[in-house]
Amino acid sequence: MSKEATKDETGRLIDLGRAVIRTESESVNELLGRIDQNFARACFLILGCRGRTIVTGMGKSGHIGKKIAATLASTGTPAFFVHPGEASHGDLGMITPEDVVIALSNSGETEELLTLLPVIKRLNVPLIALSGNVRSSLAEAATVTLDVGVTKEACPLGLAPTSSTTAALAMGDALAIALLEHRGFSSDDFARAHPGGTLGRRLLLHVEDIMHTDPDLPKVSKSTLLKDALLVMTEKGLGTTAIVNEQDQVLGIFTDGDLRRALDNEIDVHKTRIGEVMTRGFKFITREALAAEALATMEKYKINALLVLDDQKHLIGILNMHDLLRARVV
Numbered sequence: 001m002s003k004e005a006t007k008d009e010t011g012r013l014i015d016l017g018r019a020v021i022r023t024e025s026e027s028v029n030e031l032l033g034r035i036d037q038n039f040a041r042a043c044f045l046i047l048g049c050r051g052r053t054i055v056t057g058m059g060k061s062g063h064i065g066k067k068i069a070a071t072l073a074s075t076g077t078p079a080f081f082v083h084p085g086e087a088s089h090g091d092l093g094m095i096t097p098e099d100v101v102i103a104l105s106n107s108g109e110t111e112e113l114l115t116l117l118p119v120i121k122r123l124n125v126p127l128i129a130l131s132g133n134v135r136s137s138l139a140e141a142a143t144v145t146l147d148v149g150v151t152k153e154a155c156p157l158g159l160a161p162t163s164s165t166t167a168a169l170a171m172g173d174a175l176a177i178a179l180l181e182h183r184g185f186s187s188d189d190f191a192r193a194h195p196g197g198t199l200g201r202r203l204l205l206h207v208e209d210i211m212h213t214d215p216d217l218p219k220v221s222k223s224t225l226l227k228d229a230l231l232v233m234t235e236k237g238l239g240t241t242a243i244v245n246e247q248d249q250v251l252g253i254f255t256d257g258d259l260r261r262a263l264d265n266e267i268d269v270h271k272t273r274i275g276e277v278m279t280r281g282f283k284f285i286t287r288e289a290l291a292a293e294a295l296a297t298m299e300k301y302k303i304n305a306l307l308v309l310d311d312q313k314h315l316i317g318i319l320n321m322h323d324l325l326r327a328r329v330v
Contacts, residue, residue, distance in 0.1 A: 020154040020162065027150040027163035028170045034147050035174065041144045043178050045126045046077060051098030053079035056087065058112050060161040061104040061168065068102065068172030075176050076185040084112035095125060102128045102172075106148075106164045108136020117141045130168050146171055207294055208287035210327045211308050211317035212238060219244050219315055222251055222275025226267070229254060229274040240305045242315045243278045249313045252278030255305060284309045287316060291329045294319055 046053055053072055057065035065081055072079035082094055084103075095101065101120055103113050108131040120127055121141070129142035132149035139145040148171050154162035179185075218236035220229045222243050233241045233254075240255040254274055262269075262277050284307040285294050294306055298321060308317030 023152065023154040024163050024166045027154075027167045030151065031148065031167055031170060031174075038144050038146060039174070039178075042128045042146060042175060043182065045128060045143065046100050046175070046179060047182065049098065049100040049126075051078075051096050051100070053077055053100050053102060054082050054095050055079060055102045055104070056082045056084050056113065056116070057104030058084050058110045060165050061106060061110070064165050064168045064172065065102070065104045067169060068104075068176070071173060071176045072179070075180040076183050077176065077179050084110070084116055087112075087116055095120070095123065097123045097125060100126045100128065102130065102175075103138060103142070104130045104168055105136070105138050106132040106161060106168070108133040108138040110138070113138060130171055132164055132167075205291040205327055205329060206287070207285055207289045207291055207306075207308055207319055208317065210291060210323045211287065211319045212323070213317050217315060217318055218242065219248075220274060221245070222273065222278065224274050226262070226269040226272045226274050226277065230259070230269065238305065238318055238320055240318065240320070241274075242307055242318070243274055244315060248315060250282075250284070250307060250309060250315050251275070252280045253282040253305075253307060254278045255303075257304075282307065284313075285319070286310075291319075291324060291327060295324050295329055298324075 053069070055065040055069040055072070056062075062081075062083060069079045069081040080094075087094075103116075105113050108129065114137055117127075117138075126143045127141065129138045129145040130148050131139050131145060132147070133139060134145055134147050134149070148164070148167045150163040150167050152158065153160065153164060216236060216238075218232045218238055218241035220232055220241055220243060222245070224232075224243075229241055233239065233256075240253060242250050243252040243254065244250055252275070254277065258277060258279055262272070267277060283297055283301055283303060285297060287308050287310075297306060298304065305318060305320040307315060308319060310316050
């Protein structure tokens with residue numbers, strides 16, 4: 001806070017910010033009563049589209065339109081944004097008779113959009129209007145109109161699009177998620193549309209993709225002296241070792257944390273067998289599990305490593321927090 005800012009000024013700014021959030025929240029709540037037959041009709045038009053959903057809008061509505069197009073495209077509805085000004089200078093060729101158009105305009109009288117209407121009509125392309133004026137030229141030309149009008153803008157001057165753009169964005173999200181659910185769009189589908197991001201990695205990456213396997217797996221028998229087990233742990237560098245029987249089935253685990261607790265109890269590492277101090281009730285995971293599931297287990301139980309076992313409890317891998325960090329799952 002600057003020295004010049006008074007307590008009253010600070011309070012005033014906080015009040016103004018809260019007033020904006022309150023006004024925009026009320027505007028979004030008003031949309032609940034407008035999710036009706038027209039909304040369902042708009043959904044069916046998009047579901048029946050054999051081409052793509054073309055979103056268009058001018059100015060701030062255009063920015064909202066770009067977000068809506070991106071959300072549709074990432075949730076199973078092929079979509080992209082076309083700028084209405086560019087459309088009238090050649091980009092209109094992007095629209096085909098198999099497409100659906102979503103046009104955003106708060107006033108419903110945006111000149112650049114109205115210029116496109118005759119061409120859209122000639123192509124016999126369904127037109128979905130998101131407008132704050134259901135009696136506007138755009139609304140009257142549309143196949144279906146979704147009312148996104150607001151009582152007032154959050155801007156005290158009533159000039160800057162604020163509540164109106166928030167309402168339009170919320171309606172676009174409602175369309176996208178309703179379509180997602182109706183199509184049965186899954187988390188795997190979502191991941192395939194986001195392979196390069198954190199979401200994609202969390203949904204696509206499996207434990208077997210990043211786990212350590214032979215010959216990097218530290219494992220010893222339960223009769224191994226603790227000092228020798230520590231040498232194995234140091235050599236493999238995973239901060240843990242599995243304790244296995246003659247059939248290579250896992251009996252327990254010993255970690256850096258177990259070592260600290262053993263030393264606190266003054267255990268003699270030269271005489272103690274690791275089977276005496278290993279953790280028997282250990283957590284493990286399967287190779288087919290998502291890496292995100294491994295992360296959730298580690299966070300829940302506050303552990304840094306997981307053994308990866310098969311159905312017979314044979315050790316087939318080890319995964320630790322560093323592996324998840326390197327894979328950018330965390």
